[in-house]
Amino acid sequence: MRPGPSAHSVDRLGPLPTVATAIAAAAFVAIVASLVAGGGSISLPWAPTLGLRIEFALDGLALLYGLLATGIGLLVFAYGAAYLPRHLAHEGRPRAEERRFWPWMTLFLVAMVGLAMARDLILMFVFFDLTAVASYFLIGFDRHRPEARGAAFMALLVTGVSAVALLLGTVLLQAEYGTFSLPELFTRARPGPVTTTAAALIAVAALAKSAQVPLHFWLPRAMAAPTPVSAYLHSAAMVAAGVLVIGRVHPLLALNPVVLDALLLVGFVSIAVGGVLALAQDELKQILAHSTISQYGYVVVLYGIGGPEGAVAAALYVIAHAIAKSALFMTAGAVSEATGESRLSRLGGLGRELPVLAVASGIVAASLAALPLTLGFFKDELFFAAASGKGPLVASLAVVAAALTFAYLARFWLGVFSGPRHAEASRVPWLLVAPIAVLAILSIAGGILVAPFERLAESAAAVTHGSAIDVAPGYHLDLRIENVMAVAAWGLGAVLLVGARWREPAVSAISRAGDRIGPRRVYSVLLSALNRMSDAAHRAEVRDLRTSLAAILVPTGILVALGFAATPTEGAYVAGPITSADLPIVALLAVAILAALTAARDRGRLRPVLALSVLGFSLAGVYAVMGAPDVALVAVVIETVVSLVFVAVYSRLPGTTVGRPARAAAASHRFRNAAAGIIAGVSAFAVIWAALSRPSLGGSDAAEQIRRTPDAHGGDVVTVILADFRGLDTMVEITVLAVAIMGVASLLRRFDRA
Amino acid sequence: MSPIIDVVAPRLLAPAVMLAAALIVKGYTDVGEGFSAGVIVALAIALRYVALGRTRADRTFALARRAHLVAAGGLLVALAFGFAGVAFGRPPFTHLPLPGESVMRIGRLEITTAVGFDVGLFLLVSGGLTVLVRHLTGLMPADETEPEGDG
Numbered sequence: 001m002r003p004g005p006s007a008h009s010v011d012r013l014g015p016l017p018t019v020a021t022a023i024a025a026a027a028f029v030a031i032v033a034s035l036v037a038g039g040g041s042i043s044l045p046w047a048p049t050l051g052l053r054i055e056f057a058l059d060g061l062a063l064l065y066g067l068l069a070t071g072i073g074l075l076v077f078a079y080g081a082a083y084l085p086r087h088l089a090h091e092g093r094p095r096a097e098e099r100r101f102w103p104w105m106t107l108f109l110v111a112m113v114g115l116a117m118a119r120d121l122i123l124m125f126v127f128f129d130l131t132a133v134a135s136y137f138l139i140g141f142d143r144h145r146p147e148a149r150g151a152a153f154m155a156l157l158v159t160g161v162s163a164v165a166l167l168l169g170t171v172l173l174q175a176e177y178g179t180f181s182l183p184e185l186f187t188r189a190r191p192g193p194v195t196t197t198a199a200a201l202i203a204v205a206a207l208a209k210s211a212q213v214p215l216h217f218w219l220p221r222a223m224a225a226p227t228p229v230s231a232y233l234h235s236a237a238m239v240a241a242g243v244l245v246i247g248r249v250h251p252l253l254a255l256n257p258v259v260l261d262a263l264l265l266v267g268f269v270s271i272a273v274g275g276v277l278a279l280a281q282d283e284l285k286q287i288l289a290h291s292t293i294s295q296y297g298y299v300v301v302l303y304g305i306g307g308p309e310g311a312v313a314a315a316l317y318v319i320a321h322a323i324a325k326s327a328l329f330m331t332a333g334a335v336s337e338a339t340g341e342s343r344l345s346r347l348g349g350l351g352r353e354l355p356v357l358a359v360a361s362g363i364v365a366a367s368l369a370a371l372p373l374t375l376g377f378f379k380d381e382l383f384f385a386a387a388s389g390k391g392p393l394v395a396s397l398a399v400v401a402a403a404l405t406f407a408y409l410a411r412f413w414l415g416v417f418s419g420p421r422h423a424e425a426s427r428v429p430w431l432l433v434a435p436i437a438v439l440a441i442l443s444i445a446g447g448i449l450v451a452p453f454e455r456l457a458e459s460a461a462a463v464t465h466g467s468a469i470d471v472a473p474g475y476h477l478d479l480r481i482e483n484v485m486a487v488a489a490w491g492l493g494a495v496l497l498v499g500a501r502w503r504e505p506a507v508s509a510i511s512r513a514g515d516r517i518g519p520r521r522v523y524s525v526l527l528s529a530l531n532r533m534s535d536a537a538h539r540a541e542v543r544d545l546r547t548s549l550a551a552i553l554v555p556t557g558i559l560v561a562l563g564f565a566a567t568p569t570e571g572a573y574v575a576g577p578i579t580s581a582d583l584p585i586v587a588l589l590a591v592a593i594l595a596a597l598t599a600a601r602d603r604g605r606l607r608p609v610l611a612l613s614v615l616g617f618s619l620a621g622v623y624a625v626m627g628a629p630d631v632a633l634v635a636v637v638i639e640t641v642v643s644l645v646f647v648a649v650y651s652r653l654p655g656t657t658v659g660r661p662a663r664a665a666a667a668s669h670r671f672r673n674a675a676a677g678i679i680a681g682v683s684a685f686a687v688i689w690a691a692l693s694r695p696s697l698g699g700s701d702a703a704e705q706i707r708r709t710p711d712a713h714g715g716d717v718v719t720v721i722l723a724d725f726r727g728l729d730t731m732v733e734i735t736v737l738a739v740a741i742m743g744v745a746s747l748l749r750r751f752d753r754a
Numbered sequence: 755m756s757p758i759i760d761v762v763a764p765r766l767l768a769p770a771v772m773l774a775a776a777l778i779v780k781g782y783t784d785v786g787e788g789f790s791a792g793v794i795v796a797l798a799i800a801l802r803y804v805a806l807g808r809t810r811a812d813r814t815f816a817l818a819r820r821a822h823l824v825a826a827g828g829l830l831v832a833l834a835f836g837f838a839g840v841a842f843g844r845p846p847f848t849h850l851p852l853p854g855e856s857v858m859r860i861g862r863l864e865i866t867t868a869v870g871f872d873v874g875l876f877l878l879v880s881g882g883l884t885v886l887v888r889h890l891t892g893l894m895p896a897d898e899t900e901p902e903g904d905g
Contacts, residue, residue: 629785633777637793641883644800648890711853713866715783722787723868727847730871731836734878738829741882745822748889 014095016102017081023106024077027113028070034058041119052180055119060459064315065116065244067456068322072236073109075435079330080105080228082431086337087226091142101141105232108134112237116244121170121180124248128166128209128241132159135238139225151221154523158218159238162208166245169201173252186251186466196256202249203259210242210296213270217520219293220277223285227333230285234292235325240318243299247314247464254306264304268397270297275404277514279411279496280507282343284332287412288325294405295321295368298383301401305386305394308469311461313382316473319453320379320446324368327439328412331361334432335416339423344412349421357433358417360440365413367443369406369493370486375446375453378473380489384482395481399489406493450474546673553680560683564690574693584625592618600677605650613643630718763805764814770798774880778872779863788872792879799880800887808891821884828877835871 034040041057058066080101088097108131115127132155140152174180176195177188189195204215211219219239223230233239246253246263253259274294281287299321302314334357335350336342351358363374370380380402387398446453450473461469476483496503515521541551578586595618598611616639624632705725706717714720722730774795777786799818803811812819839848849868851857858865 630787633786633790637790637797640797641793644797648804652893708853712849712868713851713853713857713864714868716785716787719787719872720868722789723871724847724849727836727849727868727871730875731832731847734832734875735829738825738878738882741825741885745885745889748886748893752889752892 013081014098016098020102020106021077024070024074024109028074031066031070035063052122053120055181056117057119058117059463061247061463062117064456064460066113068236069109069112072322072326073232075438076228076232076326079432079435082429083228083333104134104137115241119182125167125170129163131238131241132156135233138229139222141226148224151224155218155222158215159209162205165201166205169198172198189252191255199252199259203253206242206245207266210239211293212266212300213273214519216293220286220289223289227329231326231329235329236322239292239296243296246303250464251466260304260306263300267297267301267304271401276507276510278408280511282345284342288328291408292325302386305390308465309386311464312457312469312471313386315457315460316382317379320367320376323439323442324364327364327436330436334428338425338428341423344415346422347416348419350425351417353425360436362413363440364443365409369409373447375443377447378450380486381473381482384485388481399485402489403492403496406490407496410497550676554676557679557683560687564686573689585622588618588621609646759805763801766801767798770795778876788875789879792876795880796883799884803887803891818884818888821881825878825881828874828881832871832874835867835874
């Protein structure tokens with residue numbers, strides 16, 4: 001038993017959770033109200049030149065996920081209002097830290113509703129990423145614990161990097177069909193390699209989000225989050241976002257049967273990996289996390305089976321699972337809160353002390369395990385019906401999957417609530433139990449009267465499948481294939497449950513093997529290699545001034561050289577005649593060359609600086625003679641400032657004799673310096689030569705700008721370009737300048753004596 | 755510090771500002787714009803700070819101590835001139851008068867909103883550089899030019 005915080009401080013509800021819960025309730029009511037009003041849609045131009053629209057519609061799929069996100073959100077928020085103060089008190093953190101929690105939860109809810117209703121792929125990507133950002137802060141809420149920070153980072157990396165695949169797929173589709181809008185894409189898309197690649201990329205992003213193998217490993221780590229986060233994000237929201245995307249873009253995926261078969265494969269592997277590992281776990285939330293991997297595997301399998309049966313079964317599965325899993329997560333949190341224990345091996349026999357919790361969680365566990373008289377029974381009925389239509393292999397895999405689910409859920413519930421008692425339980429506040437009871441009542445209600453849930457699933461499936469669907473789940477007391485499969489699954493599950501003696505060594509061996517060679521291991525190896533590479537590059541770059549300069553100039557030179565190698569050179573390098581009018585330029589350039597040689601060769605301190613200054617001024621003179629007075633003016637003032645700054649800085653340095661030995665030591669790098677200088681110099685030479693060889697303005701932007709300058713009431717083209725034609729560029733540049741000045745000034749202020 | 759610089763430095767600011775003003779108002783029809791003008795004024799201020807030292811320069815030129823406000827104000831002025839049109843349904847950086855309309859003149863001076871944007875740019879550059887100059891001269895060893903008993 002852990003020392004409980006004083007009831008007074010934790011039972012008072014703060015304003016933040018109240019507001020967040022009110023927002024969730026309002027959103028739920030709004031969705032129900034618009035359902036009654038017959039749906040609706042919004043379509044506003046966003047970036048018309050890019051063909052982007054803000055396009056929302058409350059269709060069947062949006063309704064399903066919107067109701068889940070707001071309805072379960074409402075219950076979890078209410079639960080969190082009671083849970084979070086206790087959590088903070090246990091962690092010894094002030095109550096005020098709640099403000100780092102509720103805004104992110106609310107943002108997550110909004111993003112989830114937005115994702116459910118978005119009809120535009122770019123809009124979907126934005127909300128998809130918004131959920132990842134919010135989840136980062138929620139998983140890392142206990143930021144003083146390194147494992148929470150690591151888990152948050154892992155979830156962000158895995159789901160965020162794979163979200164880039166969604167963007168890539170989106171852009172591919174846009175390039176091929178010229179639209180981001182999903183309804184338009186569905187009418188235009190044809191089977192082909194581009195469509196298949198785009199569909200596969202979108203599926204990868206969705207599968208990573210739904211924690212499917214091999215990108216599943218972030219989810220168990222994410223259990224470092226406080227329980228309300230897991231109950232919401234990792235049952236009904238974050239992981240559901242992935243299958244939501246699959247359900248939304250399913251017509252594109254279905255254009256190529258290979259993509260659907262890949263979904264089938266990934267789904268079954270996830271069911272197996274998640275199910276077996278769930279049997280191996282001891283910590284309650286870890287069992288549930290692996291169960292989530294497995295359960296979303298079912299949904300992915302159903303989308304892989306496709307067709308009307310698959311679509312409607314997937315939709316019903318998502319509903320039943322979200323209701324049950326969030327309740328189970330909240331149960332785990334309530335049990336840990338009551339006993340201070342979170343491991344199955346240290347819990348047991350709590351049924352007598354927490355009867356309401358035991359019954360409620362028993363009902364939702366039964367629903368997830370698809371026992372009759374619960375909503376979950378129908379999800380498995382449809383699942384078995386869809387699987388049996390796909391042949392005996394898929395059908396038998398489905399039975400094994402359901403058996404695994406039955407076994408680990410029974411192990412979870414029996415382990416906590418039955419058997420000998422290992423830990424004392426204290427009283428649990430009603431707000432930690434009531435949401436679970438509500439979800440249990442929903443599960444039972446769905447088991448008796450499935451029609452409302454069925455209609456919701458059918459309308460969602462109609463969006464996924466593209467046409468209206470009618471299924472009739474119900475209880476049939478006969479030997480039809482679904483019933484036979486269900487009974488076989490329960491039997492096999494019971495065998496798995498009872499045979500603990502041979503089950504436990506097997507599953508723990510698999511679990512150990514997964515730790516050693518699994519994808520999480522690949523992730524950590526890759527991450528540390530990337531980190532080492534970044535450190536090495538950083539060290540090489542900042543070692544001294546020369547390497548800093550070389551880091552800019554050498555890659556630039558190499559890239560320019562590659563660019564030139566790929567460009568036709570005809571007429572690019574013209575050596576024109578030198579007339580008497582060019583003499584001033586020749587003279588100025590000769591001065592510039594001498595100054596450059598002096599700057600490079602002289603070993604003094606001030607002389608190279610003055611030589612650089614001479615170089616700059618003579619180049620400014622060249623600009624002036626060549627007819628670019630604006631550039632010349634800027635070059636003169638900048639050259640003056642730079643020379644002054646050099647002199648000012650040198651006046652602060654210690655005497656030159658100290659510097660001599662350092663120079664001698666650097667002699668070993670002479671070859672490297674020369675190579676860097678030659679690469680940079682030759683590429684700059686080539687660029688300038690090529691540019692000066694084509695002085696023609698015909699048809700270019702510049703010619704157009706010169707033509708329009710009088711229209712802008714200007715006489716000086718450069719100024720008009722800066723202030724008018726490209727005024728927005730200038731604005732951004734001077735904003736950057738202001739920020740840079742602010743940064744330098746704040747650094748200087750620390751050393752300023754005044 | 756040479757006596758010439760001591761005499762010239764404090765008196766250079768006024769001509770510098772004059773030159774800057776010329777660069778800005780002429781800028782739209784002739785060479786020059788707010789950026790160069792800002793740097794020139796900042797150079798004159800920098801010379802003053804180097805010649806007189808931080809303390810005396812601060813005392814004789816109070817505006818330099820508010821240079822950060824000048825810079826911020828400049829950014830706001832530039833933003834205002836750039837985006838004012840948005841409030842009237844025009845794209846950003848629509849300068850008035852529009853093409854084809856006649857330009858308001860004061861003598862030979864042409865008044866357009868583009869000049870206003872340039873003034874903002876000038877204030878930002880001159881103010882920002884002055885902030886840096888003040889801090890940099892603050893890093894210098896205590897000024898030897900400070901006459902004893904002068905304050």
